[in-house]
Amino acid sequence: MAFEGERVRMVDEQLRARGLNDARLLEAFRKVPRHLFVPPEHQPDAYADHPLPIGSGQTISQPYIVALMTDCLHLQGHERVLEIGAGSGYQTAILAELALEVYAVERLPELLQAVKTRLDALGCLNAQMTAGNGTLGWPEHAPYDAILVSAAAPRVPEPLVEQMAEQGRMVLPVGTPEAQMLVAVEKRRGRIRQTEIAGCLFVPLVGQHGWAESSNE
DSSP: OHHHHHHHHHIIIIIGGGTOOOHHHHHHHHHSOGGGGSOGGGGGGTTSSSOEEEETTEEEOOHHHHHHHHHHTOOOSOOEEEEEOOTTSHHHHHHHHHSSEEEEEESOHHHHHHHHHHHHHTTOOSEEEEESOGGGOOGGGOOEEEEEEOSBBSSOOHHHHHTEEEEEEEEEEEEOSSOEEEEEEEEETTEEEEEEEEEEOOOBOBSTTSBOGGGGO
16 A cells, blocks of 8 residues: 555656646556566665666666656557567556557566566566567567667667558667667658657667667676
């Protein structure tokens, strides 16, 4: 019950207070138990307004950033979504609440198994996951109505653009490992338009169309 109260406060004070008002989005954040997606020693801070470590050099983003990125996709419930960088699985669970199908790619197998266990325990049946190079997407299930990338790329990866459906949307951080801009991408008639949203800081997107492994050390 304590966590439930913290979750409600998180939605009211961190999301709604910052202008995020989509009813379906807010309900998803009230429902998904964020504390189950962080290590036990960090659960007391699970609903705090900052990122937390989840192991393997990765982090779970602060709730507002997760919500802001999700809001930029304008999900209505019928979409097929690609997520790059499943991490703890929290973003995956949120997307699964808001979309028809979610396909998540995670580079680190040790994180992926933990995500599968958490989502199975929560009864999340509309998310599929695989381990692999996220910069290449997951072409077997393309095209995607929406793509969310939870790691910073030096530029928008071309394979992800190719896997976007016509009138599809993508949100991702772009920049250097030290400083990035959150960018919304729209695809119209095969061409993309980018809109800057806010400054941010994510771990580097490692892979063929991202950063070399050494950039994440």
